[in-house]
Amino acid sequence: MIDTLINPADPPERQMAKLLTITQVLMRRVESDTDDNGAAYAQFQRAAMLEDQVRDRTRDLERALDLLNESNARLGEATRSAEAARQNLANAIETIQEGFALFDADDVLVLCNSRFGMHMEDIHDDLRPGLSFDAYVDRVSLSRFLALPERETPEDWAIRRKRRHQDRHVIFNVRMIWDRWVQVSEHRTADGGTVILQTDVTDIIRSERQERGKLLDDQARMIRATLDHINQGVSIFDAQARLVGWNARLSQLLSIPVARFRVGASFDYLLARFREEITLSDGMTDAQLESWVNADQGRSPLSFEVRRGDDLILAVFAQEMPDGGFVMSFTDVTAERAAIEALSRANETLEARVMDRTLELEDALAHAERANASRSRFVAAASHDLLQPLSAAKLFIASIGGEGVPPEAVEALEKAQNALVSVEGILDALLDISKLESGRAAVSVGQVALHPILAQLAAEFTAIAAAKGLRLTVRLSDAVVMTDPAYLRRILQNLIGNAIRYTMRGRVVVAARKRSGMIRLEVWDTGPGIPEEEQDNIFKEFHRLNARASASEGMGLGLAIVERACALLGHPLGLSSRLGRGTCFMLQLPSVTASDALPVQVPAAPRPRMRLQGKIGFLVENDPDLCRAMVLLLEKWGLSVLDADSGEAALALIDELGILPDFFLVDHQLGDGMTGVEFIRTLRQLHGDVPARLVTANRSPEVQAQAQAEGVEVMMKPIDARALEAFLRDLA
Template sequence: MLETLLTDGLSLEEENARLRAIVVALMDRSERAQSPSRPMGQLSHVVALEQQIRTRTRDLAETLDRLRIANARLSQAERDAVNARNNLADALEAMGEGFAMFDASDTLTMWNSRFCADLPDVRRRIGPGLSFRDYVRIVSDSPALNLPDPQARHKWVTQRMDSHRRRDVNFMVPLIDDQWLQVSEQRMASGGTAVTQTDVTGMVRNEREERVKLLDEQAQMVRATLDHIDQGVMIFDAKARLAGWNRRLRELFSPPVDLLGTGTPFTALLNNLMRRKQLGRGNIRAALTDWANGPPYRPALTLEIVQDEGSVLELSAQAMPDRGFVVSFTDLTKERRAIAEMHRLNETLEARVRARTVELESARDEAERANTSKSRFVASASHDLLQPLNAAKLFLASLSAMDQPREQARLTERITSAFGSVEQILGALLDISKFDIGAARAKTETFALAPLLERLREEFMPVAHARGLKLQVLPSRAHVTSDPIYLKRILQNLLSNAIRYTDQGRVVLGVRHKGGTLRLEVWDTGPGIPEDKQTDIFQEFTRLAPAGSDGGMGLGLAIVEQACALLHHPLMLRSVVGRGTVFSVTVPKTAAPPSDTAAQSVPEPRGALDDLLVLVVENDADVRHAMMGVLEDWGASPIEATKLTEADALVAELGVPPDVILADYQLDNNESGLDLIEALRARHGPVPAVLITANHSPELITQAEECGILLMTKPLGLRRLRRLLQQVPLYLRDGNASDGQAAEKGDHSYWLRQAAHED
């Protein structure tokens, strides 16, 4: 029991205190037992008490012995701990390197005398409890640190704290007097950091001297090249020993200085990088080892490395002819971040493009609707505006044929001129509209230039004389391939423009031969066109200040440019300010067709249209009455109808078919003049016919030509119409209309085309 009482897990001090208490209690009890009492009882009690004291004294002696042994062991343990601490301190002091240890909270707990020995001012300020940040700040302020200015010291502090966050890092610290200190940091399992400082001055100087001795000029150039490229490079010889490296490699991996030496085995470098987790967490070691131990002419190896800090490196290993190999590391971090940012921007841009596309599609649909509306307006204007203008021209033609007083005749002439100007303006607007809506179609053929040039001379000679100008149209026997109507329109606009803008002198229209082409040129002696305006004049509604009062609408040259583009005829402009301008149009030259000589030999009838039976089909009463009056003035015998049934009744009443049919295209009750002509031809044979319309669509023109019907657009050119009708007697006299065959494409077209090209 006493054994249990004394050794119940108590320390030596507690056992001693308990034993003293027991002894005091026993002595007190013994003294009380000596009081007077019965002698025998006291004697027996004393004997028993003595026996107990003897036993307790023996136990106490044993306990004291154990206590002395325990105290001796404790003293030995304390001596061993002191010896161990002294041995550790001796070991740290015996190290040739400076050593310090910071705990998990970055507080200094242990260091040796070599730590910061090369920085005396720092060494004096080091003590227990110093934080790592304060330690770095003290070092950065040291004059022994070889940094040029405060800005460089501040940057060094930033880099030092950044490297402290890494698990394993090695870097060089430059000191004054060409001293170098290598600092290595290792993160411990407890979360603390072990810092080792090694004086590598001798090594650096030796390496420098060795480099100077061993490297020749070419090697220095290679070394400089390696140090200036943006890749970390390691070069190994045929025995996989390090033969060269560059500065970028140090920046990427911060390897220990002793490893970056000539002859270091590849495996040692690889193990160091893997231990410090510089090559990511993949199976890089096995892949690199297998490749390095492979055959001499092995293919290149490319691996992607993602480091713990998030940096992305591309490893590339390439074998060399001498059985060595090169390992390079490219930092792709910025590139990958840029790619990610680019993807983000692309997504934003795509969203903006989609939104913009929706806007553009909406704008396109709106433009198409506006263009459709414009086309409908042009079609409406063609009929609604040209119909009354056509009637007015016919009435004016009848009025001009009457005997009138001089003042009235002059007034009629002015009204006719005014209507001619309106017709010209509307014609230009309609031409522009046809180009805009894509309705313009060219029909090229081979024809002689002589008739065209002669008609242009007759048309513009009075206009030129009225302005006091001399007009010269030089003759030509050449033949060209073009659309005669559009080519005439081009030359008309060029001549009209030249006469309008020339104040004095002359205007010349001539032809120049140039290889397989002809160049139709219009010269004038006007004021010329400034070079900065030579592009603007081809814009719609753009014109320079004219010499006379009539400046036009500025559409002539716009029509010329678009017509030349349609025909693929090059258009050129040369001008000298103060001397004049020349426009030229180049057209293909061709040989005269065999039938052309025969066609030119046919005399052109110029007489009256006596007894020519003309069927006029027109639903507008004013236009019909005006047309009847004009035909009667020309000596023809017109008959009138408004629809097919009336025309059939008239022809049946007369008993003979008409010599020619003049039919409006748009009749009442959705009837068309084209269907009416076809119906009359089916009953009375291939009667020559002219379809009069304000519709300029290419489809209608093609349909009329396929049926052998000439199409004339409103407002009618009366001189052209008269020449057309003058061809009918010649056509009838040759018997071409008496064969009774159905009209086909090309029938009756010769006399129609010849007369159509005259105006």
């Protein structure tokens, strides 16, 4: 009820007065209405309780009033501070020399100083807070103080100005009437507003003009001084072919007095001088020159020569200028032409001397080529002659093996066999070097699968590496590359053999990696490494990095063969090495994509093996020692052997005996009669397709081609007993 009598919106004093009045009324009622039932006392109690509530509510209102007074005091202080800050800001921007204006994020003018728009008195009174940016630009474009560019309307200027307002930072100059200039800088604020500064730059621009004028005057004086001091005669004509400039050198070269030159003289005066004493050359005529001078703009540069008398030659160059005029320069080239003539005469003499010297060099080159060919033939012939007894020695040693040989003799035989194998490797290397240097090495580049070659090399070198305590890892690859398979195998053999030879402990790794359409073959080892200063020398013949490898293990030809073979095949060869850590040799080969790769040929199934006992072989060999050694070896294996020293004798013996042997081993070089290939061809014509092998030390491509044409496989000397046994066991 009390809450309904008291209005909470009344001030605290009003509410307190109402509560006191209510209390007095209630007290009077209690005193006047006392009855026997104690109702008056109950009313008194209620009045007392009401007084306590009024007292509490009064204290709350007093506290609220104190807080409200404090808040009002703080608000007043903040208002005074904000007004002071605003006044300080206004005073600050008023003190700066430039015109200043601030637009908010909605492009509405917030404040500006009195200098903003001071160059446009007709709009200065309109620049008040609340003005939009577009309205400001429209007023500026219509100001009579704005000097608009030629052929630009106020609407065009306003559109261009509003478009530039879209940029975050804008600086440009505005031209006013009376040749005054204002620089306008416009920048965005962090909250999206815009600050515009207007700076009067009239004095700066006028000063720049004066400096530019002085510079142009100085340049004109410098050009005049330059023209007077250069060694060329220069004449300048305007668009109407009238003389407007020249230098003193021109009168000297053309033999015209300086007093005769005058500004405005036509080009015809100079042309008349040409006709009097000067002769045009280089196919130039008076009519052509006059036509070029009188042509419209777009003339191409003109160059020709003139002669004055018998001694003076002038080079003339004429070129059009941007304004339609042209410049013509005259250069004395008499000394240059005389020097050219003298040089031409000297060249004729020099050419004759060079021709003589060339003939001498050609003779020397032919002599060197003949000497190189003779050396190559000597190496090939010497190697062939050495391989014959070497083959015989290997076969003799192979025939000694068996029961009854003392252990010490077996060990000696093994060492002798190894020594012969080393000699064979050196001879092969010499032959390879000879062919690569002579240019007679024939390559057959085609698609080659890496997997079979790497698998064969792994089988060949794993035991050799294991015997030395090394671990050989050959990572097989299914890649197909373009190369010569024989040379690629020889390259990898030499690199792997070198790695095993010079590595004392650790491992050797052979891997193929794909690199940007190429296959890079890498041979890694954990050897001693190669010093940087020796990395070029190791590819030289007979150069070995250290003396650990004995001569029986190589003569330093392996890497020389690798380098020449890679150069022959066009396979880039690289080397990376760290001392004490090892070496990596790498070569890059063109890769063949899966779509271009030819189908892999599946090798034919091996023919049934025959028993060697009781079989008859025929040996055609003109070297008695080699023939005897091979007969001993074959007879040791249980074969019966017939032999002859020529193809003719072999054919006669077959006819005489009436027996066709089971196989033939035929030397290629059999003396003055038929060759081994010719013998096998004749034999097959007479007796059909008999098993035969061509045995030769001749590694020339011609012999290989002849054998391939007849379908005859070749067994190279020195003959390996294991290869010979494999041939015999694989015969059908």
